[in-house]
Amino acid sequence: MDGPGDRxxxxxxxxxxxxxxxxTAMAGNHFIGDDLAQMWIDETGAICSINPxxxxxxxxxxxxxxxxxNLMELLRKPGTEVIWSNVLIDDNGIPRWTGDGEDPPLKxxxxxxxxEPGMTDENGKEIPISHPNARCTLNSSGLANYSERSExxxxxxxxxxxxxxxxxxxxxxxxxxxNSDHGVVIGACIVSAATATEVGATGVKRAPWANAPFxxxxxxxxxxxxxxxxxxEKIAKDKKPVLAGLNYFLTHExxxxxxxxxxxxxxxxxxxxAWLERHAHNDVDVIKTPIGNLPKFNDLKNLFHSxxxxxxxxxxxxxxxxxxxxxxxxxxxxQAEAYGKEPDLPERLFEVLNKQKKGLMALRDKYGPxxxxxxxxxx
Numbered sequence: 001m002d003g004p005g006d007r008x009x010x011x012x013x014x015x016x017x018x019x020x021x022x023x024t025a026m027a028g029n030h031f032i033g034d035d036l037a038q039m040w041i042d043e044t045g046a047i048c049s050i051n052p053x054x055x056x057x058x059x060x061x062x063x064x065x066x067x068x069x070n071l072m073e074l075l076r077k078p079g080t081e082v083i084w085s086n087v088l089i090d091d092n093g094i095p096r097w098t099g100d101g102e103d104p105p106l107k108x109x110x111x112x113x114x115x116e117p118g119m120t121d122e123n124g125k126e127i128p129i130s131h132p133n134a135r136c137t138l139n140s141s142g143l144a145n146y147s148e149r150s151e152x153x154x155x156x157x158x159x160x161x162x163x164x165x166x167x168x169x170x171x172x173x174x175x176x177x178x179n180s181d182h183g184v185v186i187g188a189c190i191v192s193a194a195t196a197t198e199v200g201a202t203g204v205k206r207a208p209w210a211n212a213p214f215x216x217x218x219x220x221x222x223x224x225x226x227x228x229x230x231x232x233e234k235i236a237k238d239k240k241p242v243l244a245g246l247n248y249f250l251t252h253e254x255x256x257x258x259x260x261x262x263x264x265x266x267x268x269x270x271x272x273x274a275w276l277e278r279h280a281h282n283d284v285d286v287i288k289t290p291i292g293n294l295p296k297f298n299d300l301k302n303l304f305h306s307x308x309x310x311x312x313x314x315x316x317x318x319x320x321x322x323x324x325x326x327x328x329x330x331x332x333x334x335q336a337e338a339y340g341k342e343p344d345l346p347e348r349l350f351e352v353l354n355k356q357k358k359g360l361m362a363l364r365d366k367y368g369p370x371x372x373x374x375x376x377x378x379x
Contacts, residue, residue: 001160001277002029009277012037012049013162013246014210016192018132020164020248020269022058026070027269030147031140032156034058039158041229045236048155057137060087061130064101067266070144075136082138086111086131097130105129157239159280160273164246165192165207169254170327173264173320174272175292176244176279180230182292183243185352188223189335193249206338220344227346242280245292246272255319263320267310271303278303287321287376290359291328294321294373323371325364332357 001009008030015021025034033051042048056071065072074080075095087095088110096105107116111131119127140146149156163186170191177183190207206212208219215222230243248269252259275295278284286293297317304312336353339345363371 001273003274003277003281004283007281009160009280010049010156010158011160011162011273011276012039012158013164014187014190015162015164015246016166016190016207016210018059018061019166019192019210020246022056022063022071023068023248023266024162024164024246024269024273026068026143026145027267027273029145030149031070031143031145032147032150033140037158038155039229040155041232041234042154044239045234046157046239047159047161047235047241049158050153050155051150054140054150055138056140058135059132060097060100060134060136061132062099062266063097063136064099066101073144074138074142077142080138080142082136084134084136086134087136088115088129095136097134098128098132159239159241160276161241161243162246162273162276163187163190163209163244164248165190165210166249167191167247168193168249168251168260170324170331171245171247171250171291172294172323173247173250173268174244174275175289175294176242176276176286177292178288180240180243181227181348181352183241184223184226184230185349186243186245186292187226188339188349189331189353191331191334206335218344219342220346223349224346227348242276244276244279250320254324255322263316265310267308268304270307271300271312274303274307275299287373288379289323289376290356290363291323294376296377297373318372321373323360323363323376325360325369325371329357329360329364332360 001011003009013024022034025031033053034056036052037049038052039047039049063071075082084095087097088105088108090096090105090108096108104117110129112127115127121127177186187209190210191204192207193204250263252261252263255263284299285296287296297314300317301312304310332353336350339349367375
């Protein structure tokens with residue numbers, strides 16, 4: 001992300017498949033990758049990252065011009081080589097997918113055969129334009145925001161690390177950990193609705209660090225390695241990363257409305273990342289809470305205006321950043337119960353969760369089950 005002046009701050013993040021990895025990566029001013037990051041602490045005390053891959057492999061559902069202009073430009077550019085899977089091919093030979101934001105196709109061939117609007121399956125369910133797991137694979141060097149640092153073997157100094165899932169009703173859009181231990185716990189407590197990449201899965205599930213199925217050993221060892229890495233004394237004090245949570249999926253319904261539509265827009269991610277960029281360099285004040293640090297309204301209002309030319313209202317801010325104590329405590333209890341069944345986990349996990357719960361319950365006793373940002377600032 002570009003910061004004030006000529007500053008560039010590199011970010012990395014973890015999210016389950018179908019939860020915004022590619023959108024998050026594309027939101028950056030300088031793109032390196034949307035999948036893997038290999039990380040280490042260099043001789044200067046910085047956490048550095050490289051992308052061991054050289055392309056994009058992403059779910060295309062809801063990729064459109066509004067939320068993903070750089071990717072759409074490349075996908076629609078004549079001559080771009082793309083490997084498509086599970087999309088619809090219309091009568092003009094153009095790949096189409098659900099949520100592409102273009103005029104709906106009149107007919108075509110998709111994952112189940114010939115398709116036209118209104119078709120239903122044997123259960124009477126409408127057949128979508130494309131399969132939920134429709135994907136594209138392409139070289140990333142053609143992106144407008146592609147960075148030549150992608151091929152730098154020394155990596156890039158990484159100052160922001162995010163963890164996100166698909167959470168419709170609990171956590172705010174962005175919150176920053178108080179310290180490295182709290183940051184590791186954010187990653188350990190990713191929760192997400194099941195996505196199309198998980199065959200047969202339904203409902204909401206835990207997704208530690210968004211890669212639990214790929215951990216080659218005991219979960220306890222992996223968690224301990226996370227605590228050891230981010231708490232390593234070799235990391236210079238002026239290079240410590242901000243570890244943070246992201247959540248793009250809060251709905252109006254979860255904040256007193258009737259609609260299941262998102263409370264924000266895909267393009268808002270640029271603002272959440274920009275705020276974290278400023279936070280990493282101590283350019284913004286924060287609201288301190290038991291779950292971590294929250295942004296202040298005026299900082300977000302200014303960033304929304306300068307970065308995406310959008311008016312950000314106080315009403316939306318209150319809806320997005322009020323703490324719904326009962327929801328968060330229930331989430332903490334779920335994590336504590338599930339992790340309590342795992343052998344030999346680091347005690348630090350439970351210490352952080354217990355401290356968060358204690359702080360949240362104190363807020364509930366003082367203000368009730370919903371605590372607004374202004375009430376949090378009073379503290």
